[in-house]
Amino acid sequence: MLIRVDPASDVPIFAQVAASVRADAASGRLRPGDRLPSAREVASSLEVNLHTVLRAYQDLRDEGLVDMRRGRGAVVTDAVAPLAQLHDDVVALVERARALGLSPDTLAALVKETFR
Amino acid sequence: MTAATPDVHTARRRYVVVGVVLPIVITLIAVVLMLVWLPEVPATVATHWSGDGPDGFAPAWAVPLIAAALGAGLTALLAVMVLVPSRDGAWGATSRLLGAVMLGTSVLLAVTLTWSFGMQRGLADPHDAPNVLVPLAVGAGAGLLAGVAGWFAQPNVVTSGASGPAAQAVGAVSLAPGERVVWARTTTMSGVAMLAVTAGIIALALGTIVLSATGSDSWWIMLGATLMVLVLACATFAFRVRVDRAGLTVRSSIGVPRFRIPLGEIAQAGVTTVQPTAEFGGWGIRIGLDGRFGVVLHAGEALQVARRSGRVFVVTVDDAATAAALLEALAERTPAEYPAASHPRVPPGGGDHGILG
Numbered sequence: 090m091l092i093r094v095d096p097a098s099d100v101p102i103f104a105q106v107a108a109s110v111r112a113d114a115a116s117g118r119l120r121p122g123d124r125l126p127s128a129r130e131v132a133s134s135l136e137v138n139l140h141t142v143l144r145a146y147q148d149l150r151d152e153g154l155v156d157m158r159r160g161r162g163a164v165v166t167d168a169v170a171p172l173a174q175l176h177d178d179v180v181a182l183v184e185r186a187r188a189l190g191l192s193p194d195t196l197a198a199l200v201k202e203t204f205r
Numbered sequence: 206m207t208a209a210t211p212d213v214h215t216a217r218r219r220y221v222v223v224g225v226v227l228p229i230v231i232t233l234i235a236v237v238l239m240l241v242w243l244p245e246v247p248a249t250v251a252t253h254w255s256g257d258g259p260d261g262f263a264p265a266w267a268v269p270l271i272a273a274a275l276g277a278g279l280t281a282l283l284a285v286m287v288l289v290p291s292r293d294g295a296w297g298a299t300s301r302l303l304g305a306v307m308l309g310t311s312v313l314l315a316v317t318l319t320w321s322f323g324m325q326r327g328l329a330d331p332h333d334a335p336n337v338l339v340p341l342a343v344g345a346g347a348g349l350l351a352g353v354a355g356w357f358a359q360p361n362v363v364t365s366g367a368s369g370p371a372a373q374a375v376g377a378v379s380l381a382p383g384e385r386v387v388w389a390r391t392t393t394m395s396g397v398a399m400l401a402v403t404a405g406i407i408a409l410a411l412g413t414i415v416l417s418a419t420g421s422d423s424w425w426i427m428l429g430a431t432l433m434v435l436v437l438a439c440a441t442f443a444f445r446v447r448v449d450r451a452g453l454t455v456r457s458s459i460g461v462p463r464f465r466i467p468l469g470e471i472a473q474a475g476v477t478t479v480q481p482t483a484e485f486g487g488w489g490i491r492i493g494l495d496g497r498f499g500v501v502l503h504a505g506e507a508l509q510v511a512r513r514s515g516r517v518f519v520v521t522v523d524d525a526a527t528a529a530a531l532l533e534a535l536a537e538r539t540p541a542e543y544p545a546a547s548h549p550r551v552p553p554g555g556g557d558h559g560i561l562g
Binding site (some may be wrong): 090091092093094095096097103118124130133134135136137 | 544
């Protein structure tokens, strides 16, 4: 699992951690049943607060992507399968948006609007 | 992966002859001889000798049984270790060595057991059994000769994957200045290896029980060996692999052992394909015949890191390409800890980097 955070970014750190895990699931790097590294391990590797990582994991749990179990840590659920299926479509869409000169925010807003 | 070449087919067939068929035939001859002699030996025979004569005894029928179980068990174990993983066409000197060792061991066991059994024919009391030194010496000599013959009876086939530390270089991940990253993954031992280790532990445990049942006072040595192997097995079944600002960390699931390579010591990180039995002679914490050191738990993708000291570390783990690319990126960002190193960092592109850019 690859987690990247950029402290210079406007996006909050916890959201960057959660986004990294989502991207890992979408790219097939994380599969159902895989165990996320402990929040303590991630926090010390990234030099961020433990609660920041825990907040990201809790968000992922609220989305149903991971299951938090005492003693077993955060385990990836079957809910990541649709993410992996959409991966190629998302990559294609983003490439097309980039070619057309759309900003990430515009594309995200468009997607959200269509979703309603 | 490439399909098995004719060379590997020949090597595998020759292994079957040297490391499976011959040991089984030799074991069979020994067992049949002992069964034929069974009515002539005392009901209880000497099975262990000390300096001044026999001091360990067992029922006569147990000796051919032990010979059969040892011969067949060892042959099956090594055959599974060598032949199952080499189906995809990887072969190396270690596979050849295991075949030769198997033949030598079966000869040693057959000669020593059969001779020490046969020399007790016609005795009324096993305490009168002659000394075992001669059978042991002849068995060891014959075993050694058989082993050497077995080595040369097999062709010298080394497939490219098993030839040495050739890692495929990967491009570095692009990192924003100040961006923080961590890559982590668990790697576990393959099913075949777990089976082999479990079988070994069961064999040791049975040996302990048999030894203590025969009243031998060396059973506690066997118990110690069993427990030691058990602890070692637990320590090597699963490892956590992590890449972050501290470099590469590979840690056993029980905490020890752990290996760490700081970013400043990394000359190059790449991806390779590992064949455990052909290249490392098995699974676990291993040193390959080519000098590579590493944590080898299953066949396939592996992260390979060349240190500035010239030493090479390998760990079998999925998604190794991402780990290698990340190590490359992090190492590029880190100034070398040893400026006068004999192996300076090699950029993946091989380009020139002037001091002033």
